[in-house]
Amino acid sequence: MTSAADSPGRRALRRLLRRGTAVFGLAVVAGVIVLALSAAWIAPYDPLQTSFSVVRKAPGSAHWFGTDEVGRDLLSRVIWGTRASLSAGVISVSIALGVGVPLGMLAGYLGGVLDAFISRITDAMLACPFLILAIALAAFLGPSLGNAMIAIGITATPIFIRLSRGQVLVVKSEDYVEAARAVGNPPHRILVRHILPNILPPVIVQATLAVATAIIAEASLSFLGLGQQPPAPSWGSMLNTAQRFLTQAPWLAVFPGAAIFVTVLAFNLLGDGLRDALDPKSQ
Amino acid sequence: MLRFLRGRLAQLVPTLFLVSVIIFLLQQLLPGDPALVMAGEERDPLVIEQIRRQYRLDRPLPMQYLYWVRGVVTGDLGESMRIKQPVADLVREKLPVTLQLASMAFVFALLIGIPAGIVSAVKKNTAWDWGANLFALWGLSTPNFWLGILLIFLFSVTLGWLPASGFVSPFEDFGRSIATTVMPAFVLGNAIAAVLMRHMRAAMLQAMSADYVRTARAKGMLERVVILRHALRNALTPVITLGALEFGTLLSGAVLTEQVFSIPGFGKLIVDAVFNRDYAVVQGVVLVTATTYILLNLLADIAYVLVNPRLRG
Numbered sequence: 001m002t003s004a005a006d007s008p009g010r011r012a013l014r015r016l017l018r019r020g021t022a023v024f025g026l027a028v029v030a031g032v033i034v035l036a037l038s039a040a041w042i043a044p045y046d047p048l049q050t051s052f053s054v055v056r057k058a059p060g061s062a063h064w065f066g067t068d069e070v071g072r073d074l075l076s077r078v079i080w081g082t083r084a085s086l087s088a089g090v091i092s093v094s095i096a097l098g099v100g101v102p103l104g105m106l107a108g109y110l111g112g113v114l115d116a117f118i119s120r121i122t123d124a125m126l127a128c129p130f131l132i133l134a135i136a137l138a139a140f141l142g143p144s145l146g147n148a149m150i151a152i153g154i155t156a157t158p159i160f161i162r163l164s165r166g167q168v169l170v171v172k173s174e175d176y177v178e179a180a181r182a183v184g185n186p187p188h189r190i191l192v193r194h195i196l197p198n199i200l201p202p203v204i205v206q207a208t209l210a211v212a213t214a215i216i217a218e219a220s221l222s223f224l225g226l227g228q229q230p231p232a233p234s235w236g237s238m239l240n241t242a243q244r245f246l247t248q249a250p251w252l253a254v255f256p257g258a259a260i261f262v263t264v265l266a267f268n269l270l271g272d273g274l275r276d277a278l279d280p281k282s283q
Numbered sequence: 284m285l286r287f288l289r290g291r292l293a294q295l296v297p298t299l300f301l302v303s304v305i306i307f308l309l310q311q312l313l314p315g316d317p318a319l320v321m322a323g324e325e326r327d328p329l330v331i332e333q334i335r336r337q338y339r340l341d342r343p344l345p346m347q348y349l350y351w352v353r354g355v356v357t358g359d360l361g362e363s364m365r366i367k368q369p370v371a372d373l374v375r376e377k378l379p380v381t382l383q384l385a386s387m388a389f390v391f392a393l394l395i396g397i398p399a400g401i402v403s404a405v406k407k408n409t410a411w412d413w414g415a416n417l418f419a420l421w422g423l424s425t426p427n428f429w430l431g432i433l434l435i436f437l438f439s440v441t442l443g444w445l446p447a448s449g450f451v452s453p454f455e456d457f458g459r460s461i462a463t464t465v466m467p468a469f470v471l472g473n474a475i476a477a478v479l480m481r482h483m484r485a486a487m488l489q490a491m492s493a494d495y496v497r498t499a500r501a502k503g504m505l506e507r508v509v510i511l512r513h514a515l516r517n518a519l520t521p522v523i524t525l526g527a528l529e530f531g532t533l534l535s536g537a538v539l540t541e542q543v544f545s546i547p548g549f550g551k552l553i554v555d556a557v558f559n560r561d562y563a564v565v566q567g568v569v570l571v572t573a574t575t576y577i578l579l580n581l582l583a584d585i586a587y588v589l590v591n592p593r594l595r596g
Binding site: 137 | 294297298301302304305306309310312313314420421423424425426428429432433435436440531532534535536538539542543553554556557558562565566568569572573576577580
């Protein structure tokens with residue numbers, strides 16, 4: 001008999017913690033979450049406070065990351081920028097999960113015309129390159145961080161539809177699902193209680209990797225001016241400004257970009273680690 | 284093969300239809316009266332009237348779609364509100380620039396990704412392997428517009444070796460053309476190189492554990508010959524066809540790269556159109572990109588079946 005101490009979840013966690021790169025990813029992700037939550041207390045300055053006496057100051061003891069073109073503290077803006085990036089990553093992936101997983105499960109479980117319809121729309125959406133579709137959606141919805149999240153969420157949805165549909169097709173012929181059906185469970189109960197827990201591992205892995213993609217997408221949209229609107233801090237829009245002052249203030253380009261890179265790298269490492277931990281066969 | 288082609292083409296039609304519906308419906312996302320939004324801030328009654336006529340906004344939605352799609356099928360993608368030029372002409376003018384950039388980026392990706400994948404597989408679990416894997420992680424985690432800005436700082440601002448922006452056609456001045464595209468192409472190809480490296484590594488590891496490689500080794504062949512002539516030849520074809528799928532990703536990435544390097548291509552066309560509220564151009568660009576992407580997918584699928592006789596069935 002399997003004891004509680006040796007549940008599949010715990011075994012997966014142990015496997016995850018054995019991988020140095022995954023632990024690094026997990027630690028950085030945790031750090032970024034803490035930064036985002038405690039930005040108000042950690043940031044040394046107000047991220048919107050301009051000061052014309054310290055315009056474009058190079059990194060130093062007063063301003064560790066230097067200041068921008070209107071004298072705002074870059075470190076404070078990078079710290080506050082974690083909020084925009086992380087919430088864009090998490091909220092847009094939540095939208096994609098919330099829409100994609102139920103639709104994919106229904107398509108896979110019920111099959112027939114509904115499956116054909118959902119699958120064709122999924123194919124059509126996947127045929128539009130990710131960023132181009134997100135840009136088009138953001139353009140029609142109007143530029144704002146909220147709309148960028150919706151645009152990224154909608155664009156990422158078909159990946160989750162396809163993944164959960166495929167997983168349901170594998171799981172639905174398993175004995176325990178047949179048994180649940182045989183004893184008269186209604187379809188919604190079978191889907192939620194018996195199928196969902198068994199398709200979760202690949203969905204969690206995909207969601208982690210999708211957060212990384214969504215963070216880059218939000219930074220890209222903000223870089224283009226379609227995401228977070230100035231003066232609110234966002235790593236992408238900070239890089240847009242940085243490009244205009246590359247000769248006079250190159251540090252403006254270094255820190256926001258490094259923040260995106262480290263955060264995305266951490267989510268990618270965590271996603272890779274989760275894949276190995278949740279699916280030992282793939283090793 | 285014929286049956287496969289027929290099946291694949293039969294799938295293509297509903298996909299293209301749905302893509303066109305999705306792109307058409309984007310217009311419905313505009314808040315309020317689309318004609319008023321599209322007319323911009325001046326709200327010139329003449330312009331509003333022209334928009335209503337052009338998009339047939341007084342007709343029911345399905346009729347609007349039919350009019351739009353009839354134009355699309357005959358090569359009429361509408362007219363740009365700002366530049367007053369047919370969208371199809373703008374696409375014809377800008378697409379070659381992006382295709383040149385994307386092709387060069389793809390060459391970069393192949394030149395970096397394939398050797399890195401081979402070395403990583405052959406020298407598995409050595410410093411080479413870790414280095415190649417680190418490179419792949421770097422490629423997948425770096426936003427290409429950031430890499431572009433850093434390279435401009437290094438090669439244009441600091442060293443002064445390459446121009447920071449602009450585009451010169453190869454037919455005009457080949458040397459200048461290469462100088463203006465080398466940095467953006469590298470930036471664009473970087474992420475694809477990482478993907479190709481991972482595919483190549485996996486395919487090589489699989490090929491190197493195959494029976495024919497073991498037999499070749501058992502016959503006493505030189506390790507280099509075994510790797511290059513036996514393992515690599517079998518591993519390379521599926522990787523290149525899989526890589527062709529990534530070409531579509533390049534069209535997406537080009538949007539940001541063209542913005543950073545001020546290249547007047549397809550990507551810059553859509554971004555400028557977004558800010559000019561030139562919605563016909565946005566729809567046209569998305570439609571052409573999606574169609575190109577679908578056709579590339581089809582070609583990659585056909586190539587994959589052609590090089591894998593077992594799949595022809």
